[in-house]
Amino acid sequence: MTEFAHYRPGEYASEHIRITPTKLADGRQFFYVDDDPDYVSGKKTRQLTDPRKLANRFEPGIDGEGNPIPVQAPQMRRDPLTGDWIPMATARMNRPITAGPGATASGNPLAARKPGNPYQDGEIPDTDYNVVVFENRFPSMNRLPGQDDAVTYVDGNPLWQQRPAAGRCEVVCFDPGETSLPADLPVFRLRTVVEAWAFRTAEISAIEGIEQIFPFENHGQEIGVSLAHPHGQIYCYPFIAPRLEQELRQTQEYHERTGGNLLRDILQGELEAEQRIIMRNSTWIAYVPAAARWPLEVHLQPVRGGVLTLDQLTDDERWGLAYMYSALLKRGNAFFDRGDGQGMDLPYIAAWHQAPVRDPRRINYSLNLQFFSFRRAANKIKYLAGSESGMAAWISDTTPEKIASRFRALGPVDIED
Amino acid sequence: MTEFAHYRPGEYASEHIRITPTKLADGRQFFYVDDDPDYVSGKKTRQLTDPRKLANRFEPGIDGEGNPIPVQAPQMRRDPLTGDWIPMATARMNRPITAGPGATASGNPLAARKPGNPYQDGEIPDTDYNVVVFENRFPSMNRLPGQDDAVTYVDGNPLWQQRPAAGRCEVVCFDPGETSLPADLPVFRLRTVVEAWAFRTAEISAIEGIEQIFPFENHGQEIGVSLAHPHGQIYCYPFIAPRLEQELRQTQEYHERTGGNLLRDILQGELEAEQRIIMRNSTWIAYVPAAARWPLEVHLQPVRGGVLTLDQLTDDERWGLAYMYSALLKRGNAFFDRGDGQGMDLPYIAAWHQAPVRDPRRINYSLNLQFFSFRRAANKIKYLAGSESGMAAWISDTTPEKIASRFRALGPVDIED
Numbered sequence: 001m002t003e004f005a006h007y008r009p010g011e012y013a014s015e016h017i018r019i020t021p022t023k024l025a026d027g028r029q030f031f032y033v034d035d036d037p038d039y040v041s042g043k044k045t046r047q048l049t050d051p052r053k054l055a056n057r058f059e060p061g062i063d064g065e066g067n068p069i070p071v072q073a074p075q076m077r078r079d080p081l082t083g084d085w086i087p088m089a090t091a092r093m094n095r096p097i098t099a100g101p102g103a104t105a106s107g108n109p110l111a112a113r114k115p116g117n118p119y120q121d122g123e124i125p126d127t128d129y130n131v132v133v134f135e136n137r138f139p140s141m142n143r144l145p146g147q148d149d150a151v152t153y154v155d156g157n158p159l160w161q162q163r164p165a166a167g168r169c170e171v172v173c174f175d176p177g178e179t180s181l182p183a184d185l186p187v188f189r190l191r192t193v194v195e196a197w198a199f200r201t202a203e204i205s206a207i208e209g210i211e212q213i214f215p216f217e218n219h220g221q222e223i224g225v226s227l228a229h230p231h232g233q234i235y236c237y238p239f240i241a242p243r244l245e246q247e248l249r250q251t252q253e254y255h256e257r258t259g260g261n262l263l264r265d266i267l268q269g270e271l272e273a274e275q276r277i278i279m280r281n282s283t284w285i286a287y288v289p290a291a292a293r294w295p296l297e298v299h300l301q302p303v304r305g306g307v308l309t310l311d312q313l314t315d316d317e318r319w320g321l322a323y324m325y326s327a328l329l330k331r332g333n334a335f336f337d338r339g340d341g342q343g344m345d346l347p348y349i350a351a352w353h354q355a356p357v358r359d360p361r362r363i364n365y366s367l368n369l370q371f372f373s374f375r376r377a378a379n380k381i382k383y384l385a386g387s388e389s390g391m392a393a394w395i396s397d398t399t400p401e402k403i404a405s406r407f408r409a410l411g412p413v414d415i416e417d
Numbered sequence: 418m419t420e421f422a423h424y425r426p427g428e429y430a431s432e433h434i435r436i437t438p439t440k441l442a443d444g445r446q447f448f449y450v451d452d453d454p455d456y457v458s459g460k461k462t463r464q465l466t467d468p469r470k471l472a473n474r475f476e477p478g479i480d481g482e483g484n485p486i487p488v489q490a491p492q493m494r495r496d497p498l499t500g501d502w503i504p505m506a507t508a509r510m511n512r513p514i515t516a517g518p519g520a521t522a523s524g525n526p527l528a529a530r531k532p533g534n535p536y537q538d539g540e541i542p543d544t545d546y547n548v549v550v551f552e553n554r555f556p557s558m559n560r561l562p563g564q565d566d567a568v569t570y571v572d573g574n575p576l577w578q579q580r581p582a583a584g585r586c587e588v589v590c591f592d593p594g595e596t597s598l599p600a601d602l603p604v605f606r607l608r609t610v611v612e613a614w615a616f617r618t619a620e621i622s623a624i625e626g627i628e629q630i631f632p633f634e635n636h637g638q639e640i641g642v643s644l645a646h647p648h649g650q651i652y653c654y655p656f657i658a659p660r661l662e663q664e665l666r667q668t669q670e671y672h673e674r675t676g677g678n679l680l681r682d683i684l685q686g687e688l689e690a691e692q693r694i695i696m697r698n699s700t701w702i703a704y705v706p707a708a709a710r711w712p713l714e715v716h717l718q719p720v721r722g723g724v725l726t727l728d729q730l731t732d733d734e735r736w737g738l739a740y741m742y743s744a745l746l747k748r749g750n751a752f753f754d755r756g757d758g759q760g761m762d763l764p765y766i767a768a769w770h771q772a773p774v775r776d777p778r779r780i781n782y783s784l785n786l787q788f789f790s791f792r793r794a795a796n797k798i799k800y801l802a803g804s805e806s807g808m809a810a811w812i813s814d815t816t817p818e819k820i821a822s823r824f825r826a827l828g829p830v831d832i833e834d
Binding site for chain 2: 077078079080081082083084085086087088089140154155157159160214216217218223224225233235237241242243244246247249250251254262263265266269272273275289290291292293349351370372374381382383384385386387389390391392393394395396397398399
């Protein structure tokens, strides 16, 4: 078992992985995360130069039709009624580039560059890859060089604080296959995705002003995903997101009251109750939480306590997670029977809850994955209507025990690692 | 101007409205709220007897096919990680009645009973109506007579509190027209809807254990509404919903820090800034909040301060609200231009934020309506994906000023009342 105290991009991240950094034509950071032995050993090297001509995002530019391209400097405002910060990605909305000659909208920007076509407007400089991670071209949060993060007031009213949405948005491509499903990827490739999440968490934690690093995956047209290419995102918020804040309040209150770690005690409770445990291997445990709010919901925690963030996972834990994530996606696709005994491509959101970067309450939190679906039957979607969207009050039409029972019918609780 | 200190069902609620109570065949409460002068004057009376044979909801029954009908006693569990209560309406999910001979699924249960057909399985005993409000037949929250509300523990673990979801769910039918849009209803009918909201708020506040009364309207197939019939709902939670709790925390903290009322000071700020005010009459003001999170969002507050709940509105304020609600819905439908100069049937959620029933922080809150849409363009929906659904972190693609500017292009700021 190897601990990863730090990453060494350009060298080996582990004996199985090599990380190769480069920059895209507009200055964005880009990383190859390779598991192919020829790239890991250094026998083959990656294409590092992005052949495109892209305007510098940090300077106002002109697109191919002579229209000005605004500087991407999204602002955010604090809602005084909730205390939430709301990033307003207006440059993103106005970007003329979506319809101009430089548009990426008609192609697949996550595809590898086609051989012999150096000017294809994709984001990947090389003609093949394993996993890549890079800064989003049209981010909803972004830090300008030398930007002043000071709070100003909207209309001069101190009720309405505004400051730059100085976060970061990254894209993680899971595989060069444009139409493959994450559920069908080999475990070694998912393990490389885990490495990308962990590597980015470690590096981004050092960036000034980032308070929370949120790797997640949106999957399925039902939730608005337009690119079939298997990918995820990493939102790095310059604040603690409301849901994590709510969890931190609970975990901290619990710690002060009992001295315990709430997430670990929940896991212990699930292990003792046993009926909602749906998978386990030597490093991870998957359970339907006793108060699940979604029609399909599974949480994952490492067996080992004290893990705050993905980069603290050991090599064994990364492999164990890849096996469990693969099994979870496969069973998720089989969960809703269409009546023909066949499963479906389950729409899902996989949300990594990591300890916040700087908040001192972080030490009483624990890393966990919250995986859930809007689907509530083979032909039905749970809509977030008045109670959920308006009052954040979830109503479940099922029970955690029923969800767990269905999962346990789909495969053994003890899985590989 | 008449203050409504209390309601007198069976008599006049105002000179314009008469409320007539009855009970449906299974014991549920049902109210006609009439504006037709012949009903208001008592010249004509309402059909009070529900001709159906329905099983008592509070006793286990047998449906037409011999299957047991479970008692509707939804439970709720407290999620220890967030502190939220999650009602689990499992009897609702399992109800055999949806497919049996007593099914309402194929008809429109909100239609008036057809003349000469006393056994049609609709919810309205009479052959016409103005506005009606009644208990939901398949509620996600419900109180059994004599029910013990004591907290128990799931699997004996004190981390997982469980108790009856002893709330209440009511349905408000806005009009007998089965396909009319709320935006097209006459103002006097919307005024009667306001009366129904106010009346129910007043009565339900007296029910033991109800902590929050939430009248809302989900409109549009895009958010899963399957009945075209114009209607809304009233969820009465046996807890304070997470969103209102968040607002109460902010309003209370603001009061303790400044002595002020946050919602009234926000309104004052909007009046001074002026640019996000989109409508006003002598009793109500509509504005796009300075930190709006939805692609279309409008808040309404009464001009008069000190209003905590809908039943505290005066007669003039009820009329003023009806005028403004009508104008808001019409302008909402015109907001997104399909390119042909025609509007569309806007999907929206209209959420009444009332002061909680019992929590002492209620006095520093103020009644407000939060109206918003998932639609972000004529052909685009905002999906609640990873950041919103997983982290409750909203990202806006527009600005409040742009939303307000579009609304102000659709009609004058000063409107009727």
